[in-house]
Amino acid sequence: MWSAIRVASTGAQAQERALDAAAHNLANVNTPGYKSRRADLVEQAPGPSIFTMPTRAGDISMTTENVGQGVTLGAMVSDQSNGVIQFTGQPLDVAIVGEGFMQATLPDGRAAYFRGGALHTEGLGRLVTGGGALVDGVEVPPNATDLSIRPDGIVFGNVNGLEQPVGRLQLTRFANPDGLLSYGQSLFLATAASGVAEIGDPGTNGLGTLAPGQLEASNVDMGEEMTRIIQAQRAYQLNLRALRTIDEMLQEANNFQILLTGRTNWLVARLGHGVQIAAYPSRQVRGTCR
Amino acid sequence: MIRGFYTAVSGMLTSVRRMDVVVNNLANVQTNGYKQERMAATTFSDQLLAQLGGNPDGAPMGPIMLTNAAMPPDLDLSQGALRATGRALDFALHGPGFLTVQTETGTAYTRDGSLLRDPQGFLATATGARVLGQAGPIFLPPGDPSVGPDGQILVDGQPVDQLLLAEFGPDQLFERRGGNLLVPAGGEPAGPATTTVVEPGFVEGSNVDLTGTITTMMELQRAYEANQRIIQYHDQMLAHAVNDVARPGS
Numbered sequence: 001m002w003s004a005i006r007v008a009s010t011g012a013q014a015q016e017r018a019l020d021a022a023a024h025n026l027a028n029v030n031t032p033g034y035k036s037r038r039a040d041l042v043e044q045a046p047g048p049s050i051f052t053m054p055t056r057a058g059d060i061s062m063t064t065e066n067v068g069q070g071v072t073l074g075a076m077v078s079d080q081s082n083g084v085i086q087f088t089g090q091p092l093d094v095a096i097v098g099e100g101f102m103q104a105t106l107p108d109g110r111a112a113y114f115r116g117g118a119l120h121t122e123g124l125g126r127l128v129t130g131g132g133a134l135v136d137g138v139e140v141p142p143n144a145t146d147l148s149i150r151p152d153g154i155v156f157g158n159v160n161g162l163e164q165p166v167g168r169l170q171l172t173r174f175a176n177p178d179g180l181l182s183y184g185q186s187l188f189l190a191t192a193a194s195g196v197a198e199i200g201d202p203g204t205n206g207l208g209t210l211a212p213g214q215l216e217a218s219n220v221d222m223g224e225e226m227t228r229i230i231q232a233q234r235a236y237q238l239n240l241r242a243l244r245t246i247d248e249m250l251q252e253a254n255n256f257q258i259l260l261t262g263r264t265n266w267l268v269a270r271l272g273h274g275v276q277i278a279a280y281p282s283r284q285v286r287g288t289c290r
Numbered sequence: 291m292i293r294g295f296y297t298a299v300s301g302m303l304t305s306v307r308r309m310d311v312v313v314n315n316l317a318n319v320q321t322n323g324y325k326q327e328r329m330a331a332t333t334f335s336d337q338l339l340a341q342l343g344g345n346p347d348g349a350p351m352g353p354i355m356l357t358n359a360a361m362p363p364d365l366d367l368s369q370g371a372l373r374a375t376g377r378a379l380d381f382a383l384h385g386p387g388f389l390t391v392q393t394e395t396g397t398a399y400t401r402d403g404s405l406l407r408d409p410q411g412f413l414a415t416a417t418g419a420r421v422l423g424q425a426g427p428i429f430l431p432p433g434d435p436s437v438g439p440d441g442q443i444l445v446d447g448q449p450v451d452q453l454l455l456a457e458f459g460p461d462q463l464f465e466r467r468g469g470n471l472l473v474p475a476g477g478e479p480a481g482p483a484t485t486t487v488v489e490p491g492f493v494e495g496s497n498v499d500l501t502g503t504i505t506t507m508m509e510l511q512r513a514y515e516a517n518q519r520i521i522q523y524h525d526q527m528l529a530h531a532v533n534d535v536a537r538p539g540s
Contacts, residue, residue, distance in 0.1 A: 002306070004313040011317030018320060040404050040416040041321045045468025049310045051303075064307050064360075066466075068314030071321055074416030074469065077406055079377045099432065173432055175411040195409035198432070206432045206446065235320050238500070242313045245511050249309070252518045253302075 003049040003067065004246050010070030011239035014041045017073045018232040025220045026229075033095075033115030033186055034218035035078045035177075038228065042074035078178050083219035085211060091148045092119040092127070095216040098208020100171030103199075104133035104187065111136075112187040113172055113180065113197075116216055121147065127155070127167075131185030138167030149212040153202040171207045173198045294524045300357035301517040304331050305510045307360035312507050315498045323370065323402030323470050324496035326503070327363040365464055365472075370401070370497035372489060378435050379405045379413070382494040387455040387486025391419040392427060393471065399456060399480070402470040404493045413443070417469035423451030437490045441483075455483035 017039040028034040049067035085095050094116045096102065101113035112133055119135060122128045125142050127135040137155075140147065144157035144166055153169040174180060179193030190197055203209045311329040318324040372382045381403035383389065388399035391414075398419065405421060408414040413421040413428040413435075420427040423443065433446035441453035458480055464472040474480065 004306075004310050007310070007313045007317050011313075011319070014317070015320065040402075041318070042402070042417055042469045043314075043318050043321055043324055043466065046466050049307075051306050062303060062306070064310060066363075067307075067310040068318070068327065068466065069468075070314060070317040075406065077377070077404060077416065079375070081376065081378065099434075176407040176409055178406050179409060193409055195407075195411065231320060238316050238319060238504070241504075242316050242507060245507055246309065246313070249305070249511055249514050252515050 002051045002246060002250065003069070005243060007068065007070035008239045008242040008246065010044070010072060011242070012236050014039070014071045014073060015232045015236040015239065017041075019229060019236070021076065022225045022228040022232060025225050026222065029218055029220045029222060029225075031186060031218050032117045032215040033083070034220065035080055035083075035115070036218070036220045036225070037076050037078045040074045040077045041071050044069040044072050075178065079219060080177055081219055083217040085214050086217050087214050088118075089213050090118065091146075091213060092121070093117070093213055093215050094119060094149050094169075095211040095214040096171065096202075096208045097211050097216075098206075100173050100200075100202070100207040101177075101188065102169060103136040103172050104129050105136055106133050106183075106187070110189065111197075112183055112189055113174075114187050116210070117186055118215065129185065129187070131187060133185070133187060135169070137169050140166050149210055151202065151209045151211065153210055169202070169210065170199050171202050173200070173207060295521060297357055298517040298520040298524070300359065301520075302514055304358050304360045305514040305517070309507070309510050311363050312503055312510065315503050316507075319496055319498045319500065319503075321402075321470065321496050322404045322493050323400060324498065325368075325370075325401065325472075326366045326496070326498045328366055329363045330361045331358055332361050333358055366497065368497050370494045372492040373495050374492055376491050377404075378491075379407070380491055380493045381405060381437050381453070382489040382492035383455070383486055384489055385457075385483070385486035387457045387483035388472070388480075390422040390454040390456050390480070391415055391471065392422055393419045393467070395467075396473075397422070398467055398471040398473050399464075400469075400471050401494055403488075415469065415471075417471075419469065419471065422454045424454055425451055428453070437488055439487050439489070441488045453488065455486050455488075456480035457483045457486060 018041070021037050021039045025036045046066045047069050049064045050061055052061040082097070085097065096116045102116055104112050104114060106112050114129060118130050119127055120130070121140065125140045125144060127138045127140055127147065129135060140157060141159050144159045146158040148156050149169065150156065154165050155167045155169060156163055157166040159166070174190065174197060175195030176193060179191055179195065180188035181191050183189050200207050308329045308331065311327050315326045367386070369384065372384065383401055383403060388401060389403060391398050391400055400415060402415060405413055405415060407430055408418060408420065411430055413430055415421065422428070428443060428451045430450065431445050436444045438444070441455055443450045443453065458474060459478050462477045463475040465475045467473050
């Protein structure tokens, strides 16, 4: 057929990705610690474009070199800026002010990272995330009560009536936080793209500090997302319109080949630039001329 | 008579070629830093018609243009609109310059300033090409990055490096490499940027002119149809010539 069809469909697909990203952002407008993401599109390297017309004697085709091959998703880029910090007063709500992720262990043993949030104690008194993953760095004794978190990460608990430290939360930093894989429940997994995890105490080495009793709101800007949705939708429509136009042109091309079979049982046109058209219809067919 | 076929067919093929370019522009209407391509139609060189009745050398009758072809596409390097994002690693360029990046196949240039840190901590484009500073690829130590209008990169207020911005002569030709990268095709080597300003917190959108592109698309479709119709008329005329001229009793 014609590579323009594929090029237009890459355009429509890329806009779907942009729409997905905006919809995901909107769905997480109230998720604490969520960072807005957008789809960065990149053009594809040019290649040959092949235009083929079907005829009764087989396809005839024309190749053009160095035609743009459309667009593809380059990367999902996140905006790592801090969301607004909201005061909640819950002692186990914790926001990270600055850079870094807290670390938790998933039920299957893998390490997961999160931007703070509402923590809880589970049945055995251990500190867990909202989704139930064990928070690393804190070994809470079973009889400890009244857990509280300090800005430098030290967790205090009341053990046998005595206030004492029960562990220390640390922060992890990645070279490329955009490369983290979203696991769901506001948790992320490290990948090759995110780079090596660098662990340190809160407030040291450029890492952020912890803000107990507070939650970091999502940094999604609803107005911005609505604009993106409208833009993506319009761009999607445009690409579909291009598809329709191509379809109509191909229809014309189809009429064209039937016509040639009438009386002219030959047409060989050499038009320079490597263009070659050759049609050798085998039967006499009266075409449907409009 | 038969020549008309060729002219009409060449018109159709030119429309197809130009559609390829137009559709690619439309697909990239939301691509950061994309520069639209334009393709004009041109005629082949004139050919001299000669009269062939009795005179073997033929008396010249004057030139005729037989076919129509597509010109190689032209890159429109005009400025795209800047969109505010507020993101720390979005650097839009204002002016004629380019960011210099390092790829596996050598140095390339881009206007797409939506950057990120790669897994090793270097400043890179969405497709992973490292952005070059005055001292090679720019390594971003941990901390809050920012950039000044002159391309100075700071992390937590400490200068790290300065973006290597390049400007080219007005007639420079480029080759597209995909991933929003351009590579100069011959011409003068890149010079240092003198009039290009970096706008932090913005990205440069695609410079595709939507109205113009859609109009061209409609125009091409109609031109394609018109040429198809011309072939049809030629065919009918030929039918008369073959079947009706000198038919006994007509």
